Amino acid sequence: MDRISLGNEEFEGRNNAYILADEERDELALVDTGIATDAVRADLREGLAERGYEFADVDDIVLTHFHVDHAGLAGEIQRESDATVYVHEADAPLVEQDPDAVAAVEEQRLELLEQWGVPDDARDELLSFLEMGKSVEGEPAETTPIEDGTVLDVGGRTLETLHAPGHAAGLCCFEIGGGPETRGGGDAADGTEAFVGDAVLPVYTPNVGGADFRVDRPLERYAETLERILDRDYDRVWPGHRDPIDEPTDRVQTILEHHRERTENVLDVLEEHGPADAWTVSAHLFGDLEGIHIVHGPGEAYAHLDHLRQEGVVTFDEGRYALRDSATDRESIGEFVA
Known part of the structure; x- marks a missing residue:
């Protein structure tokens, strides 16, 4: 799997942007884009250039979820390329930076911080950190919402959407198949691997409860997601951070x-x-x-x-x-x- 490793100083280690390319059909897709900092932007542009591409060549962007370290550059790439941006319907308003959706999250955050008993000084430190973090959210993107079971034909491959809530309300895994002509069993490797975003990470355990305030009963939702991934029995998965997981x-x-x-x-x-x-x-x-x-x-x-x-x-x-x-x-x- 062709991936570009992107800088990340705050979260679960270096992010991954995955490249799906079909040279015969002149199709280029990215799975996740990284955070909107100058360093990560340069990482992504350089990684694409090494493969003969630039932002303007991207046809499709598939986002595992709305967090800025995964979706931050989607709007900028879309502006340069007119790429279609796919993301689960639960996360689409946040990727689009819809004011009502953003305000609802901020209000829920304040309510929960009070309910959890977070002291004023710690709360103020957090809110200051998050305010500074707005500078790396990047540009809003126009999205094409997807849901569980949606099959995408991008970059010469098919990706079957598996809704995987817990860490985020709209987090999705994408089961990797061959091209459209091989769907239904033509490729012996179909269905044995998946992009899993932050549903499964190789070093850290993904945060539940504090990573997305919108998730109801987050631990139960996350455990259900993990059980679903277990049922798929993948040979390998490609996470949103760090190296591939060979024994998922x-x-x-x-x-x-x-x-x-x-x-x-x-x-x-x-x-x-x-x-x-x-x-x-x-x-x-x-x-x-x-x-x-x-x-x-x-x-x-x-x-x-x-x-x-x-x-x-x-x-x-x-x-x-x-x-x-x-x-x-x-x-x-x-x-x-x-």
Whole structure:
């Protein structure tokens, strides 16, 4: 798979932009574009130039989700090339930078930061960080919304859309097939690999709870996504960050086990320290936080706490979570997550 490695100082390591090219049909597509900084823009332009392309040659852009480190340059490339930008319908308004959609997210963020018990100084630091981050959002793009099951013919390949919410409401994986003429089994490699964006990462576990405030029951949604990827039994997957994952089944099982262990850790905090808000639980789990982690930490704690509340294991009152009188059966903790 042809990929360009792009700089990324804040998130889960260097981003990937994947190139799909069909020289016979003169078709060029990108899967994700990177963040809209001068350094990443230069990385992408240089990577394309080494292959004989420029922004103006891009016919299609397929976005795994709306986060700026994946979608930031989509609008700029579209302006130069008139490329079609595909993204899940849940994320399309944010890629288009629709004012109402952006305002709704910002309002929900403030509500959750208060609910999670984030102190004023940490909240102000986070909001200042996010305000500076607006400079790397890039230009808005006109999008073509897609949904689960949509099949795209781009760059000489077919990509089947698998909606994969959890980390983001509109996150999608794309199962890689051959060209349109091979759909239905003509290519022996069809369906054995996929672009997975941030659904599965090779080093970090993708943040749930703080990465997209719009996701309802984020831990449950994410666990369902992982189970769906397991069912596909891919030979290899191509993540949004770092290197390809050659044993995706093992990696997905590791991530699921990580969340089972984290659920136990959350329960340990409540047992040892008593009722607490998400910020306090986060402090016990992760220590001091700065930058984007001011929201990722309590967001992750919230995802687990809210899941336990939905399952009747903890109660929630006036911003604080507490264990119910009936103790949790640790032998069945995995049932809460998978």
